Amino acid sequence: MLWSLLKSVVAITIAALIIAAVLIALGASPIGVLFALCEGAFGNWYALTDTVVKATPLIFTGLAVSVAFSGALWNIGADGQLIAGAIAAGAIGPYLGAWPRPIAIAAMLIAGAIGGAIWGGICGWLRARRDTNEVISTIMMNFVAAQVLSWTVHGPLMEPSRAYPQSRLIAPSAHMYMFLEPSRLNLGIVIALLLAAGCYLLLFQTRLGFQIRAMGRNRRAATFFGIPIARLTIGLLALSGALAGAGGAVQVSAITHRLYERFSPGWGFEAIAVALVARLNPIGIVISALFFGALDNGSQAMQRAQGVSPVLVQVIQALVIMILLAFDTPAVARLRASFGVGAPISAAPQTGASADA
Amino acid sequence: MLNAFLSSTIAMATPVLLAALGELLVEETGIINIGIEGAMLSGAFFALAAAYFTGSILLGLAAGIAAGVAINAILGVLVVNLSVNQVVAGTALDILAIGITGVFYRRFFGITGKAFMVSPMPRIDFGPLTRIPVLGALVFHHNILVYLAFAMVPVVGFILWRTRYGLMLRAAGERPEAADALGLGVYRLRWHALVASGVLSGLAGAYLTLAYANTFVENISGGRGYVALAVVILGRWKPWEIAAASILFGAAMALQFGLQALGTQVPYQLFLALPYALALMVLAGIGGQAASPSGLGEPYTRL
Numbered sequence: 275m276l277w278s279l280l281k282s283v284v285a286i287t288i289a290a291l292i293i294a295a296v297l298i299a300l301g302a303s304p305i306g307v308l309f310a311l312c313e314g315a316f317g318n319w320y321a322l323t324d325t326v327v328k329a330t331p332l333i334f335t336g337l338a339v340s341v342a343f344s345g346a347l348w349n350i351g352a353d354g355q356l357i358a359g360a361i362a363a364g365a366i367g368p369y370l371g372a373w374p375r376p377i378a379i380a381a382m383l384i385a386g387a388i389g390g391a392i393w394g395g396i397c398g399w400l401r402a403r404r405d406t407n408e409v410i411s412t413i414m415m416n417f418v419a420a421q422v423l424s425w426t427v428h429g430p431l432m433e434p435s436r437a438y439p440q441s442r443l444i445a446p447s448a449h450m451y452m453f454l455e456p457s458r459l460n461l462g463i464v465i466a467l468l469l470a471a472g473c474y475l476l477l478f479q480t481r482l483g484f485q486i487r488a489m490g491r492n493r494r495a496a497t498f499f500g501i502p503i504a505r506l507t508i509g510l511l512a513l514s515g516a517l518a519g520a521g522g523a524v525q526v527s528a529i530t531h532r533l534y535e536r537f538s539p540g541w542g543f544e545a546i547a548v549a550l551v552a553r554l555n556p557i558g559i560v561i562s563a564l565f566f567g568a569l570d571n572g573s574q575a576m577q578r579a580q581g582v583s584p585v586l587v588q589v590i591q592a593l594v595i596m597i598l599l600a601f602d603t604p605a606v607a608r609l610r611a612s613f614g615v616g617a618p619i620s621a622a623p624q625t626g627a628s629a630d631a
Numbered sequence: 632m633l634n635a636f637l638s639s640t641i642a643m644a645t646p647v648l649l650a651a652l653g654e655l656l657v658e659e660t661g662i663i664n665i666g667i668e669g670a671m672l673s674g675a676f677f678a679l680a681a682a683y684f685t686g687s688i689l690l691g692l693a694a695g696i697a698a699g700v701a702i703n704a705i706l707g708v709l710v711v712n713l714s715v716n717q718v719v720a721g722t723a724l725d726i727l728a729i730g731i732t733g734v735f736y737r738r739f740f741g742i743t744g745k746a747f748m749v750s751p752m753p754r755i756d757f758g759p760l761t762r763i764p765v766l767g768a769l770v771f772h773h774n775i776l777v778y779l780a781f782a783m784v785p786v787v788g789f790i791l792w793r794t795r796y797g798l799m800l801r802a803a804g805e806r807p808e809a810a811d812a813l814g815l816g817v818y819r820l821r822w823h824a825l826v827a828s829g830v831l832s833g834l835a836g837a838y839l840t841l842a843y844a845n846t847f848v849e850n851i852s853g854g855r856g857y858v859a860l861a862v863v864i865l866g867r868w869k870p871w872e873i874a875a876a877s878i879l880f881g882a883a884m885a886l887q888f889g890l891q892a893l894g895t896q897v898p899y900q901l902f903l904a905l906p907y908a909l910a911l912m913v914l915a916g917i918g919g920q921a922a923s924p925s926g927l928g929e930p931y932t933r934l
Contacts, residue, residue: 415911550719588727588730592724595723599709
């Protein structure tokens with residue numbers, strides 16, 4: 275367990291060292307970049323609160339990825355599912371003006387969850403009933419979602435003035451509750467925390483969670499214990515999609531108040547790094563999402579101060595994922611055993627495990 | 632109008648076809664290469680950067696190929712030698728490529744505002760043949776990479792299904808344990824396919840910047856690597872069908888541009904979503920893995 279946590283810290287450290295070397299090669303100062311990142315992420319009250327705001331969608335998508343991966347369903351489509359949820363919420367949002375605020379907000383969230391659940395559920399159905407690799411189908415559905423979004427904001431949902439490709443503003447009653455304005459802190463983070471706790475209980479305290487993890491360890495063996503693999507596959511990808519979709523709805527309700535093209539900067543892909551650093555543990559997702567949210571937030575200040583592109587953050591994400599993958603392999607485990615460190619105890623399926631085992 | 636559409640269809644199909652043929656090779660050896668988008672994007676950036684600084688298209692192409700091979704080599708270490716999850720590793724490489732090309736691009740070109748452009752790769756001069764109606768625009772109107780891409784179709788098909796070496800490659804994908812037991816060297820074969828695919832996706836990327844856009848914008852590959860994944864499925868792992876599927880994709884892209892230019896009411900997004908939706912339907916229709924190598928996506932560790 276300790277090693278499992280340590281792995282993430284070591285992976286991030288190694289990634290940071292590689293980045294430092296790259297920065298020196300580019301003629302930038304690694305220390306300066308680190309300070310600018312921290313300044314931008316935690317330097318003042320607004321920066322600090324915005325780190326939490328930027329982490330919120332990552333908690334939703336991180337949970338989505340983590341529950342699916344726990345069942346060895348490789349959902350690469352959290353981005354599309356988040357967009358599907360945002361479209362659903364953004365579509366009903368303008369019409370909720372007459373509704374009481376709590377109910378309007380709940381309607382937004384439910385619409386988002388349903389949108390995401392449909393998007394994920396389709397891939398689950400394809401996997402369970404048509405033996406279609408969910409990796410391919412979730413990737414394809416990302417692109418379909420992006421095009422549907424582009425079509426809706428150019429077409430049926432476009433603002434009445436038709437000035438820009440964006441949807442109408444949602445009704446004020448559908449706006450998320452905001453805290454400590456003018457900061458952008460909102461109820462979304464509380465919902466995210468509750469969902470993280472819920473996912474933890476689901477995975478580790480319920481029979482269903484046990485079945486999901488059993489399926490994650492060995493899909494074929496799970497069938498011999500009477501676990502309904504087909505139903506579980508559809509349900510789990512729908513749940514995964516619902517989590518991502520609710521995240522999209524929160525973003526519309528609290529931050530953007532409308533839809534536009536390229537709504538997601540890649541939250542669904544960043545979620546893979548978030549989930550792996552958290553070792554797929556829903557509570558860990560919160561910490562890991564805050565870490566990556568801080569990176570995202572600090573990267574803007576880094577660009578201003580050091581002239582380094584904020585996409586540097588994506589290099590860090592990629593390196594962390596690759597190092598953690600390598601840590602989980604038998605070769606590294608043998609190396610570790612030779613130093614006398616005990617066998618890892620992990621509730622998560624090995625990310626080195628086969629997609630179809 | 633028709634000529635522009637036909638010519639643009641082939642121009643759009645070419646990078647997808649190059650990448651898809653590479654993807655076919657690695658998939659036949661049992662690896663699903665999600666990192667193909669990253670290999671293409673790296674190829675696009677480094678090809679243009681090399682051509683820009685040296686003034687040589689040839690060196691540009693070489694740099695694009697090198698970048699594609701480098702990305703696939705990282706993937707090779709992870710998925711062949713360490714047998715990690717292929718999907719997660721490939722996705723990480725896509726993210727890595729967006730990051731690296733973005734950082735380099737903004738460091739060297741973003742701030743200065745210098746035009747990051749090269750002169751386009753010349754078309755091959757076919758003289759009067761270019762003026763043949765329809766056929767001229769479709770066939771005799773392109774640069775060397777286009778002909779190379781389509782020439783690769785029978786070559787890849789021949790290697791995979793008509794040679795002993797191709798049989799070995801496919802054995803590595805169908806039954807890796809059996810292939811290793813026969814001493815075929817599954818790791819080595821998978822590395823061969825990854826290097827070949829790196830060359831092809833690097834070329835596909837180089838085509839985007841050197842022959843098509845003549846400049847670089849961030850994320851210029853724009854999902855074409857994922858389209859190549861879809862195209863391999865649409866073409867049911869057969870080279871000629873993959874070529875046909877690439878042309879279908881090229882036509883959808885060209886049609887989309889045409890519709891936008893005409894200002895029609897037809898939603899062009901429909902055509903952009905079409906290749907992905909079609910690939911999904913084909914996958915659902917053929918009931919999954921019928922035509923794909925049976926070991927596809929399964930990490931294989933030699934005992």
